[in-house]
Amino acid sequence: GAGVSQTPSNKVTEKGKYVELRCDPISGHTALYWYRQSLGQGPEFLIYFQGTGAADDSGLPNDRFFAVRPEGSVSTLKIQRTERGDSAVYLCASSLSGASGRSEQFFGPGTRLTVL
Amino acid sequence: SQQGEEDPQALSIQEGENATMNCSYKTSINNLQWYRQNSGRGLVHLILIRSNEREKHSGRLRVTLDTSKKSSSLLITASRAADTASYFCATQYSGAGSYQLTFGKGTKLSVIP
Numbered sequence: 323g324a325g326v327s328q329t330p331s332n333k334v335t336e337k338g339k340y341v342e343l344r345c346d347p348i349s350g351h352t353a354l355y356w357y358r359q360s361l362g363q364g365p366e367f368l369i370y371f372q373g374t375g376a377a378d379d380s381g382l383p384n385d386r387f388f389a390v391r392p393e394g395s396v397s398t399l400k401i402q403r404t405e406r407g408d409s410a411v412y413l414c415a416s417s418l419s420g421a422s423g424r425s426e427q428f429f430g431p432g433t434r435l436t437v438l
Numbered sequence: 439s440q441q442g443e444e445d446p447q448a449l450s451i452q453e454g455e456n457a458t459m460n461c462s463y464k465t466s467i468n469n470l471q472w473y474r475q476n477s478g479r480g481l482v483h484l485i486l487i488r489s490n491e492r493e494k495h496s497g498r499l500r501v502t503l504d505t506s507k508k509s510s511s512l513l514i515t516a517s518r519a520a521d522t523a524s525y526f527c528a529t530q531y532s533g534a535g536s537y538q539l540t541f542g543k544g545t546k547l548s549v550i551p
Binding site: 353355357362363364365366367370377378381413415417426427428429430431432 | 471473480481482483486526528537538539540541542543544
C-alpha cells in the first residue's frame, strides 16, 4: 500500500513569510509525528498526534510553529514569520498506534524548507 | 536534544567488507531502532530491538543491544555499494514521552565498489 507522503518536496520562501507543509499518513495509522532534521544532524521530535489531538507538542521550538490534524488523517505543519534558522528537512511519520511506544514509525520523504 | 551518539561519524569500506556502527544512549529505553537515510531525505526502518533482547538478525543485518552499557551495534555483512547511506540509531524511552524517537547524529557509510 501507499506509504507516508509529504508535499511539497521542496519549498523555498523568503524570511518573514508563512508556509504550510502537508503530510498524508498511511491509511489507518492513528499516530502521526513531525520531526525536523537540520544539516548533519539526526531528526528531532516536534509534535505527536494521537487521532485529531496533539498529545505532545513539546518539541515545537516556539509559537511560530503550529500543527493541525482536524480529521485524524492528514496533518499540516504551519510556520509563521519564517526565519533562516527554520531551514531544514521536515519529516512526517505515522504508526498504527503511539501510546504503547512500541509501534514502528514509517517516515515520509520529507519537505526540504529553505528560507532565504 | 539528541540522546543517541553514533560512532564512527563516517566510515568508508570496500564492497564485500563488513561495516560496524555503534550507538550509545543515556536513559532507560523501551526499544532501540536503526534507520537508513539516503541523500538526506526519507528514513527507512531497518530493525527494532526491544530492551529485553540482546541480539537480532535481519538478512545481512545484525544488531546487538547491551542495556548495562547503554549501547548497541549494527553490523552489515558483505556490504554492497547500495548500502552507502547514513545510518541512525533511535531510542524510545520507557517513561513519559515513550512514543518519541530520539535520534543520534548518524554514521555516514560509504561503500566503495
